[in-house]
Amino acid sequence: MKIVIVGGGTSSWMSAAALAKTFPEYDITVIKGGDPIGVGESTTPHINQYLKFMGIDDVTFLREARATYKSSSRFVDFCEKGQVFHYPNGQSVGIGLTETDFQEWMVAKAYGQEIPPFADVFMPFVTVAEEGKMPLDHPYLLPYELAKDRSFHIDGEAFSTYLKNTFCEKVKTIDSDVKSVSYDGRGVAFICVERGDFDVRAPRIEADLFLDCTGQLAVLGGAQSTWNEYDSILTDTALVVKTEYTDRDKEMVPYTNAQARSAGWEWTIPTWDYISRGYVYSSKHQDEDGAFAEFGQKDVTEIHFRNGRYDEAWVGNCVKIGLSYGFIEPLESTSLFNTHHGILALIDTLSEEPGINQFARDRFNYNLGEHMDGWREFVEAHYYYSRRNDTEFWKDVTNLRLKTDDTEHDYIRHHMITGSPVEHEAQPILYILAGSGYTTVGRRRYQYFNALPVPQGRIDEINEGYKKRKELASTLPTMYKYLKDTVFS
Numbered sequence: 001m002k003i004v005i006v007g008g009g010t011s012s013w014m015s016a017a018a019l020a021k022t023f024p025e026y027d028i029t030v031i032k033g034g035d036p037i038g039v040g041e042s043t044t045p046h047i048n049q050y051l052k053f054m055g056i057d058d059v060t061f062l063r064e065a066r067a068t069y070k071s072s073s074r075f076v077d078f079c080e081k082g083q084v085f086h087y088p089n090g091q092s093v094g095i096g097l098t099e100t101d102f103q104e105w106m107v108a109k110a111y112g113q114e115i116p117p118f119a120d121v122f123m124p125f126v127t128v129a130e131e132g133k134m135p136l137d138h139p140y141l142l143p144y145e146l147a148k149d150r151s152f153h154i155d156g157e158a159f160s161t162y163l164k165n166t167f168c169e170k171v172k173t174i175d176s177d178v179k180s181v182s183y184d185g186r187g188v189a190f191i192c193v194e195r196g197d198f199d200v201r202a203p204r205i206e207a208d209l210f211l212d213c214t215g216q217l218a219v220l221g222g223a224q225s226t227w228n229e230y231d232s233i234l235t236d237t238a239l240v241v242k243t244e245y246t247d248r249d250k251e252m253v254p255y256t257n258a259q260a261r262s263a264g265w266e267w268t269i270p271t272w273d274y275i276s277r278g279y280v281y282s283s284k285h286q287d288e289d290g291a292f293a294e295f296g297q298k299d300v301t302e303i304h305f306r307n308g309r310y311d312e313a314w315v316g317n318c319v320k321i322g323l324s325y326g327f328i329e330p331l332e333s334t335s336l337f338n339t340h341h342g343i344l345a346l347i348d349t350l351s352e353e354p355g356i357n358q359f360a361r362d363r364f365n366y367n368l369g370e371h372m373d374g375w376r377e378f379v380e381a382h383y384y385y386s387r388r389n390d391t392e393f394w395k396d397v398t399n400l401r402l403k404t405d406d407t408e409h410d411y412i413r414h415h416m417i418t419g420s421p422v423e424h425e426a427q428p429i430l431y432i433l434a435g436s437g438y439t440t441v442g443r444r445r446y447q448y449f450n451a452l453p454v455p456q457g458r459i460d461e462i463n464e465g466y467k468k469r470k471e472l473a474s475t476l477p478t479m480y481k482y483l484k485d486t487v488f489s
Contacts, residue, residue: 001026001350004205006178006191006220007213008032010041011322011339013160014050015211017167018343021054023350024170031193031205033177033214041276042070042256042269042333043151045089050340054167058147062487064162066155066272068479069146069254071129072119073332075435077260079386085435086130086255087332087428088123090149102430103421103441104454109434110441111453116466118434122427124469125149129254131473134482140465140472151333153256153269153276174205178219187316188220209317211346212324216305221324224315230307230376232400234393235264235329239291240278241300248480251275258331261294262286263393265331270479272488280329285393305329307376313368314361319346326372331382334375341371381429385436415440 003019003026005012016030051061061067072088079085102122108115119126125135125144137146164171176193183189190204212220245251257268264281279295283304292300309326313319322339345367349360380400388394412429415422422430422440433440477485 001209002207003028003209003211004031004191004207005029005211005213006031006033007211007215007324009213009215009322010156010160010336011215011324011343012211012213013163013168014336014339015213015321015343015346016171017054017163018050018347020167020169020171022347027172028168028170029172029174029205029207030168031174031176031178031191033175033193041154041156041336042073042267042330043154044333044337045149045151046337047151047340048148049344053344059487061152061159062272062483064166065152065159067152067159068252068270068272068483069134070151070153070256071135071149071254072123072126072256074130074255074257075260075382076257078258078265078382078388079436080388081390083437084130085117085431086119086123086126087431087435088119088126088129089151090123090144102427104458105434106422106439106441107451108454108459109439110443113453113459115454115459115462119431120466120469121462124465127466127469128473128476131470132250132253132478133473133476134254134479136476136482138472140469153271155271155273178214181220181223183223185316187224187318191220207317209319212318212320213322215323216327218310218320218324221310221313221315221318221320224318225310225312225320227306227310228308230309230328232380233307233329233376234282234284234397234400235280236305236307237283237291238278238280238303238305238330239295239297239300240276240303241297242274243277243297244274245270249478252478252480252483254479256333260388262391263291263294266295267330272483278330280331282393282397285391285396309369309372311369312361312365313342314346314364319364321346325368328372328375328379331379332375334379338368338372338375342368378428381432385432385438387437412440416442 005016005028012030016028019026020028072086074084074086076084105115105118105121125141128135128141135141135144174193179192179194181188181191188210190206192203193205210220212218252270259266261279261281263286264279267278269276277297279291281291305327307328310320313325321342323335325342326338328334345364349356349364352360383397386394386398388398412433419440419442
């Protein structure tokens with residue numbers, strides 16, 4: 001099979017590397033047109049699926065991608081000014097706790113009992129991360145395990161270079177931009193490029209399968225499908241910049257920081273070599289001058305984007321991967337997740353027998369569509385549960401209605417009405433709900449049914465664990481010291 005991948009960014013080289021590793025017999029070409037943005041990227045723990053598939057260990061990945069560890073996303077001023085909450089990595093609960101103990105925390109908050117923040121109770125390592133220290137395997141932090149519950153802050157360009165040099169020895173490259181695309185009944189008939197080291201006698205580039213990795217330009221596949229706007233997400237512009245460290249010990253923290261601003265939010269992503277900063281905002285609520293002034297950084301790159309996805313990622317012989325297929329503002333670091341999810345789904349499909357038919361394409365498209373729409377609903381929730389109304393942006397974004405029939409949101413709403421126990425399946429939304437100051441428990445209803453507050457002995461036990469983790473944090477290294485001693489020595 002001959003595969004042509006168009007695009008020169010991270011999604012292109014992640015695709016080429018995975019395909020070359022899986023199908024060494026394939027003829028693969030990458031057309032590298034365009035320059036990647038080149039900012040630091042935050043990932044989710046799902047990146048480990050790709051790394052495991054590729055056989056890349058932590059030390060190698062950290063060194064080659066110039067990366068640091070990430071244990072959670074930290075949200076500041078999202079619900080109310082002065083309020084902080086974490087959305088942690090991992091899908092487990094703290095030591096001595098069960099799934100239904102979520103209800104215990106909700107009851108304690110409803111009765112005004114003193115109890116640590118939700119994430120600190122159910123993901124104990126958050127307490128250490130909030131102190132700016134490296135969460136390491138320790139009995140006080142169980143069930144946290146660094147090997148399965150971490151993700152990363154990476155330099156996308158460095159990661160791409162590593163993949164190219166390590167896995168793409170047999171992959172051909174053409175350094176050129178696409179000049180034109182011709183279509184026929186198969187999908188993409190052929191493409192022509194502006195220039196490049198290819199045979200001038202054969203200006204047409206043909207393939208059995210084309211991968212569009214050209215970002216939101218969707219150079220190959222945009223004409224083949226209908227775009228669906230996620231108009232419930234209002235941010236559409238980002239200002240990005242790399243800044244130098246002034247104090248690595250303090251600034252190289254094990255979390256992505258998201259600071260709410262007047263018309264959006266600002267990220268801080270500490271990679272090994274630099275800090276990536278960005279201001280994501282709504283151009284309908286703030287003009288360019290206001291955004292530059294609020295961001296307060298010089299030499300920035302301005303990026304305009306649209307939130308949404310195409311009806312179909314795979315049409316005929318063309319597959320849209322990553323941003324070419326769809327994009328959701330980067331509040332929960334979904335960009336690379338969407339990329340490698342599509343890559344691994346494509347490889348699964350190509351590995352099937354007896355070959356690719358319309359059913360296979362339909363199943364692939366359904367997979368990616370459900371995946372993207374689920375992430376949209378998750379990102380919407382960060383705004384949906386906010387209590388802010390101090391600017392026009394926050395007034396508008398908190399008054400949007402979730403355009404979803406998602407069972408997780410329905411589950412939460414049901415329990416906020418009934419007060420019935422909330423269990424583990426609602427964990428992702430619960431961190432945002434509880435972090436935003438809500439409980440699923442109505443105190444008056446509980447009192448009516450003679451329900452009691454959480455026993456003080458249990459509250460003391462939880463608070464004592466929180467205190468021990470605070471003390472543990474003072475003995476742990478900063479992430480900079482840990483990585484300097486173990487990875488970048």
